[in-house]
Amino acid sequence: MDKRLASVTEAVSGIPDGATVMIGGFGGSGAPIELIHALIDHGAKGLTVVNNNAGNGHVGLAALIEQGQVDKLICSFPRGPSSEVFTERYRAGTILLELVPQGTLAERIRAGGAGIPAFYTPTSYGTDLAKGKPVAEFDGRMYVQERWLKADFALIKAEAADPHGNLTYRMTARNFNPIMAMASKTTIAQVTEIVDLGGIDPEQVITPGIFVDHVVEVATPQQEEVLNRAEAVYP
């Protein structure tokens, strides 16, 4: 029962072609840049990626898309100040997009982790994004049925981990990371610091270790925003 791994390279080495991969972060905040770059080096192709956005610049998720490793993106907002990589591939028809309202995306992921195969939400009722989905009336109001979302792998970023995989997060870098950890068969967390067992107060654990398979320390993680301001390119 020791979930520590020595490197991001080792951590992503088991991700096969065609896998569905949830990648944490909202924009660059909470994005596991080093794990994504390791996945680029690893080279798995034909991936379906779940993320709120579509990456920016030429690092992180944008770089993964740029390398042609992503066949499909499930996200809520694939538009950004520098999301040209996705835009170009989308226009060229070389990447599929499943657009999901942000709260529905979060709830579908949480449902995947919580064993709820379907739920009803008022969100998107009467819009194009509800087309083809079952609807039902409850207490006089109409709702859309949405399905759970699960993945083979989650690549997430956390602040501290203990050897059992208990995690904390730094400020708004929390975002999608805890729910993606719940919804994936194998969850890999890059963390700024691995502390000893007991180093995290049980009341302050945000993601209990049961949702985490591997933790790997990246002591000085890169921030997408900073990389993009420096016009960084990966690889």
Add this chain to the structure above:
Amino acid sequence: MDKRLASVTEAVSGIPDGATVMIGGFGGSGAPIELIHALIDHGAKGLTVVNNNAGNGHVGLAALIEQGQVDKLICSFPRGPSSEVFTERYRAGTILLELVPQGTLAERIRAGGAGIPAFYTPTSYGTDLAKGKPVAEFDGRMYVQERWLKADFALIKAEAADPHGNLTYRMTARNFNPIMAMASKTTIAQVTEIVDLGGIDPEQVITPGIFVDHVVEVATPQQEEVLNRAEAVYP
């Protein structure tokens, strides 16, 4: 924007006859004994109470039932080492019981707070507790449709609060308290300590203040277990 109230008496004074009231706690842990006793003094009748259990001994929820204030109990486990008060009323037919599997109870409450009117769960499929409920197949497995659960009031117990109603909880006293805070129109929290704004680290807030309407300090809260070992009776 100051949610502090001076007394438990004031806190429960607006609860009318016939209200649906969620009461936090799992057994005695996290049970807001002082708020429940204030509700007994207040005297509202015909209540529907949502709690995991049915109270023990002659204090807290058991005392509320004993006073004849509860017409209906929605719970998962109304049996305990000293739950005679409920047993007697149930056998006499003077209290209604809606029995809900524990995880379904928690998820229905969370759904009530999260704006999800219905969801599907594998729990209870094929059992007496699924009778009359819609079922559906997803990915080759059968599921039961469950509805959200909401309340007029939640009486909860927390550890620290700030004036905006941000809350933390002590150990396993957390249990149902955070989700009940989400699912009720008016949430009243008794807390061991009210700290200044800023006294709770934003990363360590368990219940954000948006879910809380009133906080009242009860500096030395009573524990149901301790009261029952002393054979206490309220009032």
Add this chain to the structure above:
Amino acid sequence: MTNIARIKLSNAQIAWRAAQDITDGAYVNLGIGFPEMVAQFQPEGRQAIFHSENGLLDFGPAPAAGEEDWDCINAGKKAVTIRPGSAIFHHADSFAMVRGRHLDVAILGAYEVAQSGDLANWSTGKDGIPAVGGAMDLVHGAKRVAVLTDHVTRKGAPKLVERCSLPLTGVGCVTRVYTSLAVVDIDAGRFVLREKLPEISVQDLQAVTGAQLYHEGPVADLIAPAL
């Protein structure tokens, strides 16, 4: 007809007007972009608490340039600050707040608003990259959904219309529209004019509105400070 392009309210003035309707202690979500300005114009003595979809409640203003912490951002992915009373939570909890009707007000931008309260604000229906974000959750979540918008498009076409021509964000969800010329409520499937710039007539306003403007009782003057 008056030249409405010259006398219209600035975006800041529209935001100022919307801010006057936010009560003390209200929980408010402000859409990305121009609606974000509403936070700057809270009336003295009132304190609203602002929610950001990415998992932050009660955040403070942007930090000074160069002092950004990119782990502390808002839904627009701009750097913000935490302050005493802030709370941080994950995305599913954040949208539980939204969908569960815990927000008092959501204030959003619009391409079009219909007299039914239908809102179109996420897709121009053209071949751009579709992107929806949290708008569809907000319009069915907040207790009150208001829109801030220019009264007409850049080309002068009405944005308040009988029926939206663009893809909908939500059905029957908007109840008040703050425009560059007027404050209009949506009530029982009708636009009801509440306030207008004193410089323009009801007739002027009707001419740039794509559906019938009703008024019940007096129409107040819409007067905003220079901003």
Add this chain to the structure above:
Amino acid sequence: MTNIARIKLSNAQIAWRAAQDITDGAYVNLGIGFPEMVAQFQPEGRQAIFHSENGLLDFGPAPAAGEEDWDCINAGKKAVTIRPGSAIFHHADSFAMVRGRHLDVAILGAYEVAQSGDLANWSTGKDGIPAVGGAMDLVHGAKRVAVLTDHVTRKGAPKLVERCSLPLTGVGCVTRVYTSLAVVDIDAGRFVLREKLPEISVQDLQAVTGAQLYHEGPVADLIAPAL
């Protein structure tokens, strides 16, 4: 026929046997009462992590009498302790773990188990107070659901049956039964005998079992230490 009442395993021995099948690092939920004993018999060198439905993962043993903290309890409402690595969470998150198939094993008691894997363990169907707790969630949540039970009731009636007569907890959910006499798998709608006490014959066992006992290959001896 052998007097099975005399030679049967004790509850502790049944729990010991179940503990031998729990792998290192497994996440395990133990039902209230007799299954809780399984935690005491983890084989040397293996460390399972125990989940308690009320919102506690990886808890330690009971505190000394008089040192209980009644804010730190397990699903049986008994005082436990936290330890390095413990995590605390609310009830909806706790049952997300259960329902979402994050637990490797749930070990429960039973009134009856059917050859289909149906389990009845929550209601005697009589006029007692009905109480279900988390049992219905656990049987459809954990990746593997095992049962610990006496092989027969106090009155000597079989607890392994063709079809449950009592109200069901779950349909087709149990895959292994550890009894006071045997270890029986449920496979494709049949009871398959894997181990039995060496003192009794297959015929003896069949006589106290309410459905056909199959065996594939050799039946191993079920030998537990004195406990």
